[in-house]
Amino acid sequence: MKASKKVAMLPGSFDPPTNGHVDIIERSATLYDKLFVVVADNVQKTCLFTALERRDMLRKILKGYDNIEVVIFPGLVAQFAQDHGVGVMIRGVRALVDFGYEFELAMTNKQLNSELEVLFMPTSPKYFMLRSSAIKEMAAYGADISPMVPPLVVKMMGDRITVLA
Numbered sequence: 001m002k003a004s005k006k007v008a009m010l011p012g013s014f015d016p017p018t019n020g021h022v023d024i025i026e027r028s029a030t031l032y033d034k035l036f037v038v039v040a041d042n043v044q045k046t047c048l049f050t051a052l053e054r055r056d057m058l059r060k061i062l063k064g065y066d067n068i069e070v071v072i073f074p075g076l077v078a079q080f081a082q083d084h085g086v087g088v089m090i091r092g093v094r095a096l097v098d099f100g101y102e103f104e105l106a107m108t109n110k111q112l113n114s115e116l117e118v119l120f121m122p123t124s125p126k127y128f129m130l131r132s133s134a135i136k137e138m139a140a141y142g143a144d145i146s147p148m149v150p151p152l153v154v155k156m157m158g159d160r161i162t163v164l165a
């Protein structure tokens with residue numbers, strides 16, 4: 001499919017979705033006609049939630065947005081972009097440490113799909129500490145994660161996580 005610069009994608013694991021994710025998704029959605037939020041279904045990564053659960057959480061959280069479509073994709077994001085006419089891929093960056101990895105990933109994706117532009121969106125200052133991995137760890141030790149994730153995720157985490165302390 002021909003790539004359109006008006007169609008963007010935001011791929012990630014979203015295990016679980018955080019307020020930081022929701023913030024860059026909402027900001028990206030205002031910039032493009034259509035935004036695909038692509039839930040990676042990566043067999044090499046062990047996730048707390050299945051791809052279906054992560055997709056359904058995001059669908060519920062983002063249900064007010066007509067131009068956002070949340071999908072699961074098991075393959076390479078460059079391939080998803082090619083198949084769906086996506087011209088822009090957005091990646092959120094929190095700190096300088098994110099940048100090295102993201103830059104290499106952008107180079108790889110550009111090689112796989114030369115029509116795809118990769119753009120980095122800096123996190124909002126209030127979310128720069130938010131990481132899904134840290135949230136899972138905090139929840140496992142019984143910390144209150146409600147300021148960091150949408151209410152639905154607080155509930156899903158409570159049902160899933162066994163508190164260690």
Ligand code: ADP
Binds near residue numbers: 014129133
């Ligand atoms: P993580 O597990 O590190 O939270 P994901 O793969 O789920 O990462 O992230 C999907 C996208 O969201 C990535 O581009 C990532 O950099 C971005 N992201 C994650 N957390 C934040 C945040 N707090 N602020 C901005 N972008 C973020």
